[in-house]
Amino acid sequence: MFKLIAFDLDGTLTQHRSKLDQTNRKVLEELDKKYKLLMVGAGGCERIYNQLNCFPIDIIGYYGMQESVMNNGQLKIVRSDFYTVDKQYFIDATDKIREKFGYTDYAGDNVDFHETGAVTIPLLGKSAPIEEKVAFDPDRKKRAVMYPFVKSLFDGFNVFIGGSSSFDIVKERFNKYNALTAYMKEHGINENEVMYVGDDFGCGGNDEQIKTGGLNYTLIDDYRNLGNKLAFLL
Ligand SMILES: [Mg+2]
Numbered sequence: 001m002f003k004l005i006a007f008d009l010d011g012t013l014t015q016h017r018s019k020l021d022q023t024n025r026k027v028l029e030e031l032d033k034k035y036k037l038l039m040v041g042a043g044g045c046e047r048i049y050n051q052l053n054c055f056p057i058d059i060i061g062y063y064g065m066q067e068s069v070m071n072n073g074q075l076k077i078v079r080s081d082f083y084t085v086d087k088q089y090f091i092d093a094t095d096k097i098r099e100k101f102g103y104t105d106y107a108g109d110n111v112d113f114h115e116t117g118a119v120t121i122p123l124l125g126k127s128a129p130i131e132e133k134v135a136f137d138p139d140r141k142k143r144a145v146m147y148p149f150v151k152s153l154f155d156g157f158n159v160f161i162g163g164s165s166s167f168d169i170v171k172e173r174f175n176k177y178n179a180l181t182a183y184m185k186e187h188g189i190n191e192n193e194v195m196y197v198g199d200d201f202g203c204g205g206n207d208e209q210i211k212t213g214g215l216n217y218t219l220i221d222d223y224r225n226l227g228n229k230l231a232f233l234l
Contacts, residue, residue, distance in 0.1 A: 002216075004189050005031055005233065006038045006180055008198035008207055009048055012220045016134050016164040020052045027227045028055055030234055038183065040064075040176045040196070042162050042206050044114070049075045063158070063170050063206070064179025065116045083117035083171060090169075093153045094121050101146055112166075118174075121150075122166040136165040140202070143167065147204040160206040168206065177209035191215060197230065199223070 010016045013024050020028075031037060038058050041048045045061035045068035056070045067079040094111045098104045108127025112120040120126075123143075124133055137143055143161045150167050151159045158175055162168030176196075184194060196217045198207035210217050220229055 002195050003036060003193040004038060005035045006040050006196045009041045011199035012197055012223055014223055017130055024226050040180050042168055045077060060179045062116050062118050063174040063176060065174055085117055090119050097150055119169045120166050124165050133165040161204040162206055175209040176207060177213035
């Protein structure tokens with residue numbers, strides 16, 4: 001009955017910003033024999049592909065702003081959307097957030113502006129060590145408290161509790177639900193034929209719109225449980 005299995009990356013297939021391990025690679029390989037597989041990620045297609053150790057898979061990146069396919073064993077970007085943002089506004093708004101919640105000490109860049117127009121606010125700074133980032137807010141509670149205020153600063157944008165210690169901000173039309181349903185329409189796949197697998201369906205989570213939009217989904221509470229949680233698909 002299912003034709004397409006779509007995945008989040010961080011926290012679902014891997015630890016945050018860590019490479020795909022052999023166990024979960026085998027899960028993907030098994031699923032790949034039965035279904036079309038697709039990544040629907042928050043980061044860029046190339047970063048996702050590298051984090052997957054070049055596992056061959058089509059990728060939607062940046063919440064729908066970018067798309068790649070496999071072409072003769074190579075990743076090929078087939079679509080990239082761009083917009084520009086008022087950088088000074090984002091810098092000033094980030095300063096407000098840092099002052100209000102006490103994150104005025106940070107390593108490296110204060111705000112991360114991506115080439116697409118997407119913006120990341122890394123609370124610990126862009127260059128903070130990955131271990132610190134991963135340990136910062138594993139249950140997302142720190143950022144959940146901040147979320148209403150952060151969201152209120154960016155009218156016309158979606159704000160996501162992204163990564164391990166950051167907020168992702170993209171124009172309102174970009175979210176995983178819109179991205180996935182556009183892909184389904186393009187490929188003639190209906191809602192009953194899709195299963196989305198993610199770890200963050202709560203308020204402000206970057207998989208939230210998949211759930212509120214009514215698509216089938218499977219919650220992964222720990223990426224090390226991926227195989228067990230998806231055994232019903234095999
Ligand atoms: Mg995730």
